[in-house]
Amino acid sequence: MIELGVNIDHVATLRQARRTVEPDPIWGAVLSELGGADGITVHLREDRRHINDRDVSLLRETVRCKLNMEMAAVDEIVKIACKIKPDQATLVPERREEVTTEGGLNVAEQFGNVQKIVKRLQDSGIVVSLFLDPDLRQIESGIKTGCDAIEIHTGKYALARGQKDVSEEITRIIEAGKIINDSGLRLHAGHGLTYHNVEPIVKIPKMLELNIGHSIISRAIMVGLKKAVREMKQILNSCK
Ligand code: PXP
Secondary structure (H helix, E strand, O other), X not given: OOEEEEEOHHHHHHHHHHOOOOOOXXXXXHHXXXXXXXXXXXXXXXXXXXXXXXXXXXXXXXXXXXXXXXXXXXXXXXXXXXXXXXOEEEEOOOOOOOOOOOOOOOOOOOHHHHHHHHHHHHHOOOEEEEEEOOOHXXXXXHHHOOOOEEEEEOHXXXXXXXXXXXXXXXXXXXXXXXHHHHHOOEEEXXXXXXXXXXXHHXXXXXXXXXXXXXXXXXXXXXXXXXXXXXXXXXXXXXXX
């Protein structure tokens, strides 16, 4: 069965918009797990723009399914991961000015550094995944690092418009997936996946894990808003 990792960074983004205590991503993790999530994914960014150190510590204590920590390949965050010990670490590129992770890790260009970090994390008992574009040079370099899994960046597929561009992107992902499968690594995918575009990605042979955030949290707001307004109205009416 394919596993769903729910990315709850977006809950923390809303909290940070007011620098307050709600919504709490820890609650988000509990509810996601109750809903059937197989994993909880969070990105501890160097600038702590959404998920912070308190969140990852508490999540480590409370998450019962797989805790997947996305992180840049930098010493400060690697040290935190080795201490927190998430079940899985996913190495992603990080640029401060980007709104979200805009491309895969350039493992071909920083092979030595990534290889060292993969080993450091694995030595701490953490399964290591690399977030890579469906680009053969990157996938081949990624496999050579000794990582356990590769998550294919599906952002370009999600943005593609028109049958021709969409099928070209799917073909690139399928081909990258085949190489990952043949190497014996776990095949994951994520970024920009929605209720409408997820199906062809689920159907890729031996696709084991999808990490989805924005679309699920967006839907949660919409399916929950009516009830939330009703509850406030009830309080207003009962105060009279
Ligand atoms: N996988 C990785 C490695 C990511 O960086 C992200 C975005 O934080 C996701 C999955 C989830 O992307 P989205 O929020 O678009 O579903």
